[in-house]
Amino acid sequence: MLRHRLYITRALCQFMACKLSTGLFRNILKTKHPTGDMWYTRSCLQSILAVTMAPRPFSSSQPRDYSLPNTSWSSEMLRLYEHYNIMCEVETERGDKIKGQWTRLPSYNRFLKYAPGGQYLSKLLLAKARLFTRNIEEQGAGFEYVVFENKQEKTCVCVFQAGHLLEGPPGHVHGGAIATIIDSVTGTHATCHSGPAMTANLTINYRSPIPLGSVVLVHSSLDKIEGRKIFISCQVTSSDGSKLHTEATALFIRLFETTY
């Protein structure tokens, strides 16, 4: 019996913006889970194919890019956004504008509809599905964040403003919400660097609570790659970097042989 064991990272959303050639799929192999005896089987690969070979997302109309500023963003959030955004484009001596070291990564709130005939969901459920980190319509209530990538330094930085619906301990962000933003940022980083990847392990040390409503930085750093394994470390700090809130390591498994 075929069993569905694929874990495509949420970061695949970002990857949808990239061009995929069908030739890549020749390199798909069965891959052993690094920490156990699980295998990603044919049905999993069919699932990937269904997603990655579907029409480009949002081709007919322009969807909302959630990584752009909105009125809920605090002055600190805007300041940090500008700090990194200004480095996405630099001016040469001749006055030309060229791409800088940093790139802002767009972010949308859905993905599933581009996997035709979703294997597990009814059409109704499929139509209503939303990315977990972008599932709240009210601006500023949930996860407000933007991710910037620096390919040269193999790092990503996420500016994250935690809304009032992310409460855990009184007045602070829920440990699960912190795990969620860490998974999202490191998953995005792994996918941008190596193509579609799956989360295999998250190890999180909670050092200091994050006040609800505050703005923090999520730093993602690519440590090493061993075969298909991508090792990433992550720190969540206060916006000025003086306080360490959370430390984490993440292990992702690349789904394809080819690196992009």
Next chain:
Amino acid sequence: MLRHRLYITRALCQFMACKLSTGLFRNILKTKHPTGDMWYTRSCLQSILAVTMAPRPFSSSQPRDYSLPNTSWSSEMLRLYEHYNIMCEVETERGDKIKGQWTRLPSYNRFLKYAPGGQYLSKLLLAKARLFTRNIEEQGAGFEYVVFENKQEKTCVCVFQAGHLLEGPPGHVHGGAIATIIDSVTGTHATCHSGPAMTANLTINYRSPIPLGSVVLVHSSLDKIEGRKIFISCQVTSSDGSKLHTEATALFIRLFETTY
């Protein structure tokens, strides 16, 4: 400079139902973080006191208990709920009904308003704050779950139905949402066993994806206690237990000397 380093677990919500005597607070000590050099300082303790000594939650009106069945629950979710709920009360030979081995733990969607004058939040934000796992009003769209505790066996079981707003990989639950339910269930378990505790570490191995809309079981098992450290292991399995989706370990730090 006093720094706010307390991490009270989300499970404190459950603990609010228990009676606290002020004498307990005499036992509060500065506690070193088990994995680093962080300390929980006086300001943290003030924060706990503000919360735990506040009026009993929901004393004036009966709030919604989110752990009770609603129309969005699937037949599988209801079946599993009944399976454990029926064991919460047993009939003696004489026909009397007495408490069984299992206890259903109630669950609410707010907590913060009982921490007077929230240190970090404006009153508006404070009034709007909601527990992360209960922040979606639409029934069935987010986290639908109920936790049962077995004090004798030192275990908890959570029946969890993942709604369509928890999407991560196409058609599957987001890794962060899985981390969230694990943090919530193990945190509830730690708090029910030992009183208020904080999450210090979560280590999660993702083995097999969880289809969106499906019902799974989250098993929490108390492994050992060393001083104030509470070690819990956790497995997320399919509803019939045949498939392992996720494995995790969690470390919590008890905030008070006394065990309840």
